[in-house]
Amino acid sequence: MKIIFAGTPEFAVPSLRKIASRFGVAAVLTQPDKRQGRKGILTPPPVKREAETLGLPVLQPGSLRDDFSALLSHRADLMVTCAYGQILPQEVLDLFPLGVWNVHASLLPAYRGAAPIARAIMDGDKRTGITVMRTELGLDTGDILLQREMEILETDTAGSLGEKLALLGADCISEALGLIEGGNFELKKQGEGFVCKKVARTEVDFSKSADEVSRLIRALSPAPLAFARTGELLLNFYAAEAVSCGKEAPFGTVICASPSEGLLIQCGEGAVRIAELQAAGGKRMSARDFLNGRKIQKGQRFENQSLL
Numbered sequence: 001m002k003i004i005f006a007g008t009p010e011f012a013v014p015s016l017r018k019i020a021s022r023f024g025v026a027a028v029l030t031q032p033d034k035r036q037g038r039k040g041i042l043t044p045p046p047v048k049r050e051a052e053t054l055g056l057p058v059l060q061p062g063s064l065r066d067d068f069s070a071l072l073s074h075r076a077d078l079m080v081t082c083a084y085g086q087i088l089p090q091e092v093l094d095l096f097p098l099g100v101w102n103v104h105a106s107l108l109p110a111y112r113g114a115a116p117i118a119r120a121i122m123d124g125d126k127r128t129g130i131t132v133m134r135t136e137l138g139l140d141t142g143d144i145l146l147q148r149e150m151e152i153l154e155t156d157t158a159g160s161l162g163e164k165l166a167l168l169g170a171d172c173i174s175e176a177l178g179l180i181e182g183g184n185f186e187l188k189k190q191g192e193g194f195v196c197k198k199v200a201r202t203e204v205d206f207s208k209s210a211d212e213v214s215r216l217i218r219a220l221s222p223a224p225l226a227f228a229r230t231g232e233l234l235l236n237f238y239a240a241e242a243v244s245c246g247k248e249a250p251f252g253t254v255i256c257a258s259p260s261e262g263l264l265i266q267c268g269e270g271a272v273r274i275a276e277l278q279a280a281g282g283k284r285m286s287a288r289d290f291l292n293g294r295k296i297q298k299g300q301r302f303e304n305q306s307l308l
Contacts, residue, residue, distance in 0.1 A: 001181050002026050002076040010046040012082035014170035015103055020054050026074045027057040031085050068092050100135040103169045109193020112140035118158045119196040122219035130169045132176040143187035145176050157221040204228045205304050206252035210242035210270030228302040238276035245271045252302040263287040
């Protein structure tokens with residue numbers, strides 16, 4: 001069974017590694033290198049770096065709709081996709097006699113499309129998981145081969161949950177390929193579902209409940225991040241937890257700011273304790289370290305500029 005693997009971000013690396021070790025990979029398809037950072041350094045995607053470590057051929061066409069000739073020469077039986085970043089045209093789907101199979105980070109049909117991990121946290125879901133499905137032209141609408149569930153912890157960020165799902169995804173696609181290779185599997189049609197939109201950098205609205213604020217912060221961490229302003233100070237938030245308390249002050253007010261007790265901000269209902277943060281232009285750090293070296297005082301207020 002000759003396999004081509006298509007993926008781009010860190011999330012796809014465990015799946016590539018697992019498939020390569022168990023089945024072998026003929027070639028790796030990934031997005032072109034991109035310029036990153038203030039200096040615009042041309043940076044390869046994580047899957048490319050892993051493929052080069054494994055000694056695998058790497059294909060980086062700008063658009064498969066314009067050119068998929070590089071795939072033809074490999075005459076592969078099957079393709080696995082995992083967060084590749086392009087919708088595959090029918091001409092590409094037709095190249096593989098055993099199909100194209102996608103590793104998706106949700107329990108389809110929920111959270112089709114982009115940012116399923118972040119959206120599950122943001123919506124307060126208690127469970128998520130991995131779906132391996134046969135790819136068709138619709139957006140994550142193909143028949144399901146297998147699914148595995150995972151609990152979402154109250155401390156999970158999109159980053160920490162993504163790391164766990166990436167490992168689960170590797171196990172799932174390995175199991176799925178074993179079933180396909182043996183020809184002993186059944187597919188299940190998806191029911192009605194919904195497509196989730198990409199997430200964007202968002203200013204926190206502290207008039208919402210502490211649960212909502214905490215979920216927003218964790219869902220957008222480590223990128224694109226939730227942020228808030230107090231005076232001239234802009235803070236990016238990486239980790240937070242909801243805390244039950246009475247309404248001690250107007251929402252957005254700092255009700256505690258000490259290295260020993262942390263940074264606590266009043267919400268419309270309850271309060272949120274910030275665990276990790278970053279001042280604009282500074283380094284990511286714990287709230288305790290930040291409060292040791294920064295002047296942020298009890299009584300200061302974070303105000304959402306879009307609400308003023």
